[in-house]
Amino acid sequence: MSIEKDIKQASFKSAHSKAMVNIVYTNNWLATLQMEVLKPYDLTLQQYNVLRILRGHHPEPITVIGIIERMLDKMSNASRLVDKLLLKEMVLRRECPNDRRAVDILITQKGLDLLAELDVLQKQWEQQLYGLTESEALQLSDLLDKLRQSPPESEQQ
Amino acid sequence: MSIEKDIKQASFKSAHSKAMVNIVYTNNWLATLQMEVLKPYDLTLQQYNVLRILRGHHPEPITVIGIIERMLDKMSNASRLVDKLLLKEMVLRRECPNDRRAVDILITQKGLDLLAELDVLQKQWEQQLYGLTESEALQLSDLLDKLRQSPPESEQQ
DNA sequence: TGACATTAAATGTTTTTACATTAAATTTGT
DNA sequence: ACAAATTTAATGTAAAAACATTTAATGTCA
Numbered sequence: 163m164s165i166e167k168d169i170k171q172a173s174f175k176s177a178h179s180k181a182m183v184n185i186v187y188t189n190n191w192l193a194t195l196q197m198e199v200l201k202p203y204d205l206t207l208q209q210y211n212v213l214r215i216l217r218g219h220h221p222e223p224i225t226v227i228g229i230i231e232r233m234l235d236k237m238s239n240a241s242r243l244v245d246k247l248l249l250k251e252m253v254l255r256r257e258c259p260n261d262r263r264a265v266d267i268l269i270t271q272k273g274l275d276l277l278a279e280l281d282v283l284q285k286q287w288e289q290q291l292y293g294l295t296e297s298e299a300l301q302l303s304d305l306l307d308k309l310r311q312s313p314p315e316s317e318q319q
Numbered sequence: 320m321s322i323e324k325d326i327k328q329a330s331f332k333s334a335h336s337k338a339m340v341n342i343v344y345t346n347n348w349l350a351t352l353q354m355e356v357l358k359p360y361d362l363t364l365q366q367y368n369v370l371r372i373l374r375g376h377h378p379e380p381i382t383v384i385g386i387i388e389r390m391l392d393k394m395s396n397a398s399r400l401v402d403k404l405l406l407k408e409m410v411l412r413r414e415c416p417n418d419r420r421a422v423d424i425l426i427t428q429k430g431l432d433l434l435a436e437l438d439v440l441q442k443q444w445e446q447q448l449y450g451l452t453e454s455e456a457l458q459l460s461d462l463l464d465k466l467r468q469s470p471p472e473s474e475q476q
Numbered sequence: 477t478g479a480c481a482t483t484a485a486a487t488g489t490t491t492t493t494a495c496a497t498t499a500a501a502t503t504t505g506t
Numbered sequence: 507a508c509a510a511a512t513t514t515a516a517t518g519t520a521a522a523a524a525c526a527t528t529t530a531a532t533g534t535c536a
Contacts, residue, residue: 165460181460184459288333292335305458306338310348
C-alpha cells in the first residue's frame with residue numbers, strides 16, 4: 163500500500179520529509195513482519211540480532227562491547243539481552259582471559275540449530291516479499307548511505 | 320559513515336539484506352537525532368508525532384482511533400500518549416457528541432506554540448543533514464514503496 | 477608505586493511498549 | 507425492542523527500553 167493511503171496523509175511538505183516518513187514506516191513494516199516470524203520461537207528481534215552477531219563470529223567468542231558495536235540499536239542493553247539468551251541456553255558466558263573485566267560470549271549448538279531453522283523461514287520470507295530487483299536494492303542502500311552524509315559545510319559526524 | 324564500517328560487517332549476503340539492514344540502521348540514526356532535538360522539550364518521539372497529527376487536523380478534533388490510524392507505529396498505546404500530553408497541557412479531551420464511546424482530542428494553543436518552536440529546529444536540522452537532492456529523495460521513497468509491494472504471485476496484503 | 481582516570485559489565489530505577497482484559501456505547505440482526 | 511456482536515477507549519500487567527549508577531579491572535602517568 164502506498165504510504166499516503168496507509169497513514170491517511172494526502173501530501174507531504176517536501177520530498178525529503180516524505181522519504182523520512184517512508185523510512186520510519188518501512189522499518190516498522192519490516193519489524194512487524196519479522197517479529198511475526200520470530201514469535202513462535204519465543205525470540206525477540208533484538209535477541210535474534212544478538213544471536214546472529216554471535217554466529218557471525220563463531221567459533222570465536224565476542225565480548226559484550228563487541229556485540230554492542232555490531233548492533234544496529236546501540237542503546238539497548240546487551241548485557242540483559244545476553245542474560246535472556248543464557249536462560250534459553252542459546253549462549254555461554256566465559257571470563258575473558260586477556261581482560262578480567264570483560265566477558266566472552268559464545269553461541270551454543272542449540273543457538274546455532276535455532277538460527278539454522280530460522281534461516282529457512284527468513285529466506286522464504288525475503289523471497290516472497292521483496293519487490294525490488296538486485297540493482298534496485300543496491301540503489302536503495304546507496305541512497306540511504308547518502309542520506310546520512312552531512313553536506314560538506316557542516317561538521318563531521 | 321558507510322554501514323559496513325559502522326556495524327563492523329565486511330559484507331552482506333545479498334543486496335536485499337544489505338538494503339534491509341540499512342533501512343533499520345538509518346531509521347535508528349534518524350530517531351536518535353530527532354530524540355536529541357526533542358529531549359530539551361521533554362517530549363518523546365511518539366508524543367511529538369501525536370502532536371503533529373493533532374495539528375494536522377486542527378481546529379477539528381480527532382478521536383483516539385483517528386490518531387492510531389495516522390500513526391506510523393500502530394501498536395503504541397495512543398490512549399496513554401494522550402494522557403501524557405494532557406498532563407503537559409498540550410491537548411484537550413472532550414466527549415465526542417456523535418458517539419459517546421469516542422473521545423475527541425484537540426491540540427491546545429500551548430501545543431501549537433511548542434510545535435511552532437520545534438518546526439524551526441526541525442527545518443534547520445533537515446537542511447543540515449540531508450545529503451540527498453530532491454529527486455533522489457523521491458527516488459528513495461519510490462524504492463521503499465516498491466520494496467513493500469508483494470510480488471504478483473503472492474497474495475495481496 | 478600509587479593516585480587518578482578509564483573501561484567493561486552488571487545492576488537499579490523509571491518510563492515505555494506490548495499485549496490482554498474490561499467497561500461502556502453503539503450497531504446488527506431477528 | 508432486545509439479545510448478541512462489535513466498537514471505542516481505558517486499564518492491568520509483564521516485558522523491554524532508556525538512562526543513571528555501581529563495581530571491579532585495567533590503563534596512565536607523575
